[in-house]
Amino acid sequence: MALNKSHRQTAMDAGLISCHDCGKLMDGRHVPQNGHLACSRCNADVHFRKHQSVPTTWALVITAAILFAPANLLPIMQVELFGSVEYSTIMDGIIYFFHSGEYGIGLIIFMASILVPLFKIVGMISILLSIKFKWKRWLRHKTKMFHFIEFVGRWSMLDIFVIALMSTLVEFGSFTATQAAPAASYFAAVVVCTMFAALTFDSRLLWDA
């Protein structure tokens, strides 16, 4: 692919906007009176850069970081066995798998419900800081990391789905029953916040610095 004549000219420099939904390139210099320019093809709102991207992403990432604590410290599941109730946190479930020798599954749950959310929060914070302080190094790696964060976000829902299935299937009257516990809500909120953070963030801002 050939670079444009003047090296490293962005679409914004040329007064062009590319639609985030369909990729169409259009002239962005004549914004209508109401301030909203719509894509001529798919009618999505188009902007040179996503509106209020950095503050919104900061807010969502900080919210996720705060909610991450109760999500991990409170119990996420309660198991009733012959009348006695036992609560377990996310980490308890993982340790249980390691004790019973099922390392593969233990590792999958550890990655999906602890490592991935943590990586997303830390990764987004480091990207946001690098915009704030205009760090111009490792731009390509940061972009790749952002794509990875976008891709991996949905997989943290794994634990929620497991609990939903367990509480439906393991329901043997008074002998044993499984139910969700408060951390499930916090954990779901963490997943939603980090996924929205990836959506509101505009990776083009990294390259503008």
Added chain:
Amino acid sequence: MIMKSAIAQQIACPACDLLLQNIHTVNGRNLFCPRCQTLLYQKKVDSISKVLAISMAGLLFYIPAIFMPLLTLNAMGMEQTGSIFDAFLCFYNQQYFLVTILLFFTSILFPLIRLSILFTVSLQLKIRLYSKSLFFLFRTAHHLDEWGMPDVYLIAIIVSIIKIHKMASIEYNIGFFCFILLVLMTRATTSALDPECFWRALDKLKIASSNRKSNGSK
């Protein structure tokens, strides 16, 4: 002043906004941004026909996958069975509303909407039937790709089976196999989908239909 034709020959990298000359690729070759190495375009063969076929197959599996029982557990002389929809109802009864809504959207509603949209859009492109809403629909499908999570759910089913198999004997029911097929079809639509090709076909269809209209009025 930028000429319209000049704009048509350029594209901007979605990740770093670098302005590039648009070039056409051979099937199976990928285009990457020279600055940030983001995948710009991956050309796929016969995208519209494939998406039509696969989304139709996916829709056929949808109802049994969601409403038929997945697994039957046998323990202590008791039997327990459940479907994806039961799992949603179970959370609803436990009054975790945020989780319930999320569960409903990601595992039940969004996969259905996305498959239906892909089916409608590819069918109408195939039979050349234009309607204004196609652009909006296809845009919605693009956004739902990330939020529909049947594939994550499948891994969750496997994790649950490993959790349960020591304390109960497990029977696999129709719902389980249909759900696997639904996940496969959903993934297959993603890998067969060539958004650029769809957008161009939609543009062409729009122009053709407006030409037909103006000819008809004369």
